[in-house]
Amino acid sequence: MTTMTGTRTSPAATGRGPRLTGLNWLVWRQHRATYWTLIGGTVLAAGWMVYQHMGMMDTLHALGWPHPKSADWERNVGSGALTWTGYGLGFLPILIGVFVGAPLIAGDLENGTAKLVTSQSVSRIRWVAAKVGVTVLVVLAGTVVLSQAFGWWWSPVKDRTSVIPWTEGAVFDNTGPVLTALTLFTLVGGVAIGMVLRRTLLSMVVTFGFAVAVQIVWSHFRLQLGSPVSLVTHTGVMTSPPNVPNSAFQVDSWFTTASGKLYGWGTCVESTEKAQQACLGQKGIVGWRVDYLPISQMSSMQWFGASVLLAVTVAVVAFIFVWGRKRVV
Template sequence: MSAIALRGPERVVVAQHRWALWIMGVLPVLAVASLAGAWLWTDHVVDAFAATGCSVIHTTPDCGETVNAYLERQLWMREVLNWSGLLMLVLPALVGAFVAGPVIARELESGTYKLAWAQSVTPVRWLTAKLAVPTVVTLASVSVLSAACAWAQDRADRAHQGQVWHERTVYGSMGTVPVGYALCMLALGALVGLVLRRTLTAMVVTVIGYGALVVAFDSVRNTLWPTLTDTFKQGSDYRFPDAAINVGTGWLTRSGRRLPHEACLEWGPGFKQCLADKDITHRYFDYHPASHFWPLQLVETGILLVLAALAVALAFRVLRRRHG
């Protein structure tokens, strides 16, 4: 990123943190190249394996080494996807810690902000620049990384090498959620930096805040969108939908009242008698099918953006109260 086309405090922010901003800009390029290269190599291995005539299911002694090599490549591709997902999970914490520490708290701790404010730059203008530059870079970088992860996961799904969409490393690396978390942590980092005014402390608190945010959403995510419910008679050939999230299961009485699954244990003694005594006629499953990926993503992203807006508003309020 060049500071030539920028003026005022934005140019100063770019000049001060050019290496961190460059890393954020180069990271998507490296990630896309790595994912594309990994997939092309794996795809080549799949084609080469198909040409050998060997089978993973019906393996002959002559195909033992070939099958092992093929499975190792498939496992390697899954590891690449796992590490990509972990990178996307860690990235919002890094963004928040960077803004909280080096961008905001360090200037307040060292007193260098006074130099900017003494040169006709108001506190509000100063904070706006501190937020605007990282926001632009973060929005562009995380959007590209999310698109690259979605592309790789889609290719892996078609080759039956992918992971389930609701696994944390998959769900958190695709769609709009990564952008929502990154922007929310950027805003939270700015607020924490302004309040604490200590570089290391602000960075640690921001990372802890990110962990709490992730845990909170993991615990309520299944309630962000209405679930579907399937009912069936006990002993029927019902099949749970592929790739769905099991939100809850239990029993239904003849009157439609729900009972927990523990009300009658299938492996317990007197199971049939328990069903009869409690007038149970059906079993039910509450679940999120794969089609709920986008509704869940959009609702969660919306909440994260609202939290980000609140954090930004509080940050400017803190700034005005302390510095006018």
């Protein structure tokens, strides 16, 4: 029997050009169906998004973009496909964690492949590193392509919140580095869960709960990654709050006094205008304060959030190697 380390190359490794050899080839061979599914799905999805982008640009140019003649041109663009694609991509971290991460090592531990491999001249750490490393590279490449394609599709209407707001997960989580960071985190989280539980089906169920929890927590803290900008007026409050820029996301609004004290916008809701004016004067309210997040902060918010996710991902990877060295078989 040829050892798994293999200085000898496989038949697939012959010929010109770079080829996988040794343990990396073995990992690719073992999981080739999964890897080719990820690659094929990425190519098809990216191609479809490119096609949709071209269709959007045709519609925009017909409307006179970038200076449309109609004031309600956004309604003619149609955001259904864009929105649903964004929601679909939002499930990608969950799917990758459950169907790729959880069974990656749990399957080998359950069926005994891990003992077979590590009984050869392959160390446990090399085996874990190859399994995780090759999978991470495939997922990394795929999510980068998808996030770039989706961001390119959305970019012509990014400053129009009426089409699809940039603060929604359908956009924020699927452009820039966030999709990659979220997916890698759930991937290695699934690997770690599988290593600990050592049962494929149980690991997939637990990983599903873990991935859903990650999405819920992330959606709760997403907008807290930015620093709201305040818009303050001192011209009274009998009119509506001041308008924020078209592409901005309004966080909240208050009544404000000359000293800067804030009251909720429902303060002084009286039955008559005279009573309301008396209430406002008694409290010293002189204007509005509106807090909003400008779209210019989107990139910095994404990179900040992604850096946190990647840092936690590195910590999970470190746990995988520590656990793999001592207790993987």
